[in-house]
Structures are given as structure tokens and as C-alpha cells.
Amino acid sequence: MLSQAPVHVSETRPRASLACARHDLSGSLELMGLTLPFSRNCEIYGEGEPAEYVYQVITGAVRTSKILTDGRRQIGAFYLPNDVFGLELGAEHDFSAEAISNATIRVVKQSTLHALAAEDADLGHQLWELTARELKRSQEHSLLLIKNAQERVACFLLEMARRLAPADVVQLPMSRHDIADYLGLTIETVSRTLAHLETTSLIVLCGSRRIQLCNRTALDRLNA
Amino acid sequence: MLSQAPVHVSETRPRASLACARHDLSGSLELMGLTLPFSRNCEIYGEGEPAEYVYQVITGAVRTSKILTDGRRQIGAFYLPNDVFGLELGAEHDFSAEAISNATIRVVKQSTLHALAAEDADLGHQLWELTARELKRSQEHSLLLIKNAQERVACFLLEMARRLAPADVVQLPMSRHDIADYLGLTIETVSRTLAHLETTSLIVLCGSRRIQLCNRTALDRLNA
């Protein structure tokens, strides 16, 4: 647990309140816990390890993943700045979590959070909302996985565009391999599908991790 | 909302406490709400309808589903006696819910539940646990969807065996079509896969909805 967390530990100072503080835990978490830096590909926690902490991405990006017995890897989710992850039922993490890029992560004890929630109904409700939102996200992920390759990739791009920036140019923090494991495809299929979306003028690839969405309407239509 | 709910409405009386009352909402819900009968294929609520109520299966079985624009249907989950469903973030249901078989369903107002949770931290925590468990289930469902047909069907059978009965003979409440839409396969593939599992002596089919698990070890191995 946190064994691979590199470098120094900085005490958290309160910062300007975040936009949606009332609807997520950002506001409540700000005054709590420590902020740790993780470098690219560092494990934040491992599958099966005790789930002592809750995490919030401050900068960078994180993936949660699970390795199946035959070596296949499933990525459960990507987490971007402000997102909270690691809050799970049961004493052990179901997935492992790794930093996709260099990242700073706020860490808060789950027991602290639950104890505070027992006192403060509002925080309790925020905790519930957080998990309910995660449930919704997971359900959307399931929905993704029954679609065909084009639809999956289109959904993924739209999701990332929505979460990363309001703009039409998406700067992806993750590799093709991560994308493939998230979408339940191979890297080759992801690559080919992106190439095909480009030939049909729905996107423009400006370097492998920089993608411009040229025709959101058409991409939306692929969302089924 | 509830427009297709048939027949009479019976007031709920307290019953003997359920086994896992401390860990789910069964205990808390027992004293609340109404119990309604639904007949096979009745809609309990529709996608997009206001999410006013939370539901608990008393008898029978329920599926939640979503129809995509092209007509494909995804089944989000199956709910069996004691299971709670319909508790969602936001004002509207993301999925619709239908009775798979004749069923009796307990109905409780969400607002009531949240109001009580604001007073009673223990109930609040139960509410969170309920959603966290649902999240875990949804994540396992996503995991299913990246596997091959054999693995999906094997997982499904084991899940149903676990939830329906401790025995090795499973009496499925749902059709092949429901199973297919849950597993992201076609009915033909489900049928063929079951046939194949039978020829390899992992299961025996005794009528299409009655399945005997003969070799759990081998089925488990397919769980990857």
C-alpha cells in the first residue's frame, strides 16, 4: 500500500473552492488528508490490498485495472482531475490503481470519511452520491462493451472530450493499450478504427494522442 | 409510472427479520412502503421516468433494461428476492424495469428514505452500502462482457446458482433472450454454448430453464 509512492509528501492547504463542491466531495475533501505525487505507471494501490484510503486526482490521470488469470487486462475506469476513486465496499480493493501520467493525488482515510458521515448527514449524502455517480459510470461502461468497435471508440472520444476540455481537440493522457483494455478491443482495432474515423472525416489525428473532433453530430449518432 | 401495475394493493405487515438485515436494507425497508403484485412482463418503471421510488423484490424476478436507438436491448441486471433496485442518482431512471415472472415488489419513496437517512446515520450507511454493492455488481458485469461466450455463460450460471439456491440445479426465471441481452450475445450463441457445455459434461440441461451444474471446478476455471 502506497509502497511505490515516490518522493516527498506535502501537507494539503485549503484552496479556492471548486465549482461543483456542493455536488461532489471536492469541497469536503479539500481540508482533509495529504497530497502525494505519483510518477507515470506507479501503482497507487493493488488489487486485494486493504482499502484504507479514498483518493482524489488533483493533477494528472489514473486508471483502475484488473488482471485476469489468462493475462488479459480490463480497465475499470479512467480518473481525471477532481475525480474521486478507491471508495469501495468491503475491506479490499477490487481493482488496482496506477498513475497514467505523473500525477498528484489527495489521500483521505476511509474510516475518517465514514466517521464524519455518521455525524454529518450532508457529507453522508455526498458520499452516497459519489458512489451512485460511479455506479452510473460503470453502467455506461457496460453499455459501451456491447457495441461495435466504431461505437465504442466514438463513445470513448466523446467521453474524454467532455471530461478533459470543452474544446474539440482532445489531448489523451493514455496509451492505445489502455484505451483498448478499457474498450474491450485490441490495440490494432483501436488504431484501425481511429484511422477509419479519420478517413470518414469525423476526426483528425494530430499525433497519436492528440485528436480533433470534427463532426460531433456524427460521433453522437454512433452512440446508439 | 406504475401505470401497468395490476390488481390489488396490500399493506405491508412486518415479517420475520431477514438473514442479512444488518447488511442490507431489508430490515429497514420491511416496515415501510407498500407491496404490489406485478405479472410477467409488466413494466415496473420506464427509462426516463421520474425516479420517485425504490423497489425490493419480495417474490419473483425482475430485469432492468435499456433499448438502444437501433433496437438492441441491454439488460443491466437481474433482481431476485430480497434484492433492491431503482435507487439511482438523478431524478430519472436510467433503465426501465420489468417483471420477468409474476412478482411481488415492495415500493418505498426515495425521498422518505433519504430523509430518514439524514436523521439516522446507520440507515444512511446502509443506503451507501446498497449502492456500493450495486456498483460492484456492475463492475463484475463489465468484466463479463470482455470475455468470450463460454466464459460469459459459465459466469452467468455460477452467478445464478449462487443467488438462486445453494444447490447444483438452477431453475432460471428468464428466457434465452434475456440471458443473451444480459451477456451481450445472441440467443443462438447462448443456446449453442449451453449445448457445448453439456457435451463437455460441465452441465446437464433438464428442460431449457432447468440446468444442473455438474462440474463447478471446471466452470470456475472459465471465470478467468
Next chain:
DNA sequence: CGTACGCTTGAACTACTTCAACGTCAGTGG
């Protein structure tokens, strides 16, 4: 400069789908 890694592209293969026919069972009405 060269090695390594991430990404793309091509060609062959395979698992699943699609389409179509047939079988089975329960309910209905003659």
C-alpha cells in the same frame, strides 16, 4: 546514433452473428 517502445498497417484466421429452417411446448378453440 542506435535501440526501444508505442503505433500503424497488412493478411490470415476465428468466434460470433446472421439468416433460415425446424422442433417443442403451452394455451386456445373447434
Next chain:
DNA sequence: CCACTGACGTTGAAGTAGTTCAAGCGTACG
């Protein structure tokens, strides 16, 4: 009681989307 009907399930054969295997390209980095 049996024949008809329609929903549900199985089975076969052809088609296809995505995988697998393999080679080549570009960029980053020691």
C-alpha cells in the same frame, strides 16, 4: 380430445467483425 397457433428454443450454413500474427514506421531517449 385433438388440431391450430404462437412463443421459445435448437441447430445448421454462410457471412463478417474483430483478433492474431507479423512486419514496418516514427519518435523518444539513453
